[in-house]
Amino acid sequence: MNHDPNCIFCMIVRGDAPSLKVYEDEDCLGFMDIMPQSEGHVLVIPKRHAAQIFDVSADEAAKLIRVTHELAGAVRNAMQPDGVMLAQLNGADAGQTVFHLHFHIVPRYAGQKLALHASKMGDTETLKTHCEKIRAALHDTA
Ligand code: 5GP
Ligand code: ZN
Numbered sequence: 001m002n003h004d005p006n007c008i009f010c011m012i013v014r015g016d017a018p019s020l021k022v023y024e025d026e027d028c029l030g031f032m033d034i035m036p037q038s039e040g041h042v043l044v045i046p047k048r049h050a051a052q053i054f055d056v057s058a059d060e061a062a063k064l065i066r067v068t069h070e071l072a073g074a075v076r077n078a079m080q081p082d083g084v085m086l087a088q089l090n091g092a093d094a095g096q097t098v099f100h101l102h103f104h105i106v107p108r109y110a111g112q113k114l115a116l117h118a119s120k121m122g123d124t125e126t127l128k129t130h131c132e133k134i135r136a137a138l139h140d141t142a
Contacts (some may be wrong), residue, residue: 004095006051009100012045023138027060028067032131033135035105036122040079040130042105044068051099052090067105071138079130080139081107118136 003010011017013029021043023030033041046064050056061069068086076084087104089096097118106114 002048002050004100004104007098009044009045009098010049013045020127022134023067023071027063030067030071032122032127034064034127035118035120036127037104037113037117038045038081038107038109038112039126040075040081040105040107040132040134042071042075044050044071044103044105050101052096052101053088054090056101064101064103067114068105071134072105074134074138075105076106077140078133079107082110083108110132 003014008017011018012031019029019034021029022032023044027048028044028046030042033043044064044067046056046060048056048060053061068088070083072086073140075081085104085106085108088102095117108114127130135139
């Protein structure tokens with residue numbers, strides 16, 4: 001597996017940094033965003049290090065989107081939001097702050113503005129509760 005020793009998401013993949021995992025298979029990992037923009041914000045990454053969508057093959061991108069599609073459904077079932085936003089940023093000028101490819105799954109709730117991107121740590125207990133809910137929803141639909 002291709003890992004970047006200085007990359008926080010590679011550390012999470014290796015288990016060298018903590019994360020609240022909602023999903024794992026041989027290629028991809030889904031986990032709670034530590035600075036959520038809304039309740040239930042999940043990130044989906046390939047395990048192999050790649051900085052941007054342009055650095056993976058079409059097949060790898062397709063796999064990542066399959067997993068994102070499944071997890072977005074689980075987030076929707078678990079959190080019952082009014083909408084779900086998917087986002088994927090490439091390059092600092094596009095707003096990317098962690099240079100390991102990821103999709104954001106961001107539930108949107110009517111009348112609630114998004115929290116600022118990557119700015120405020122979420123409450124750990126709340127993140128754990130949401131993680132458990134999403135995991136349970138994933139098992140229900142699996
Ligand atoms: P980007 O700006 O690159 O699209 O998004 C990076 C995301 O990663 C942000 O939403 C930020 O909150 C999240 N993030 C940054 N560091 C960590 C971390 O160590 N753990 C987790 N779970 N999320 C992180
Ligand atoms: Zn990485």
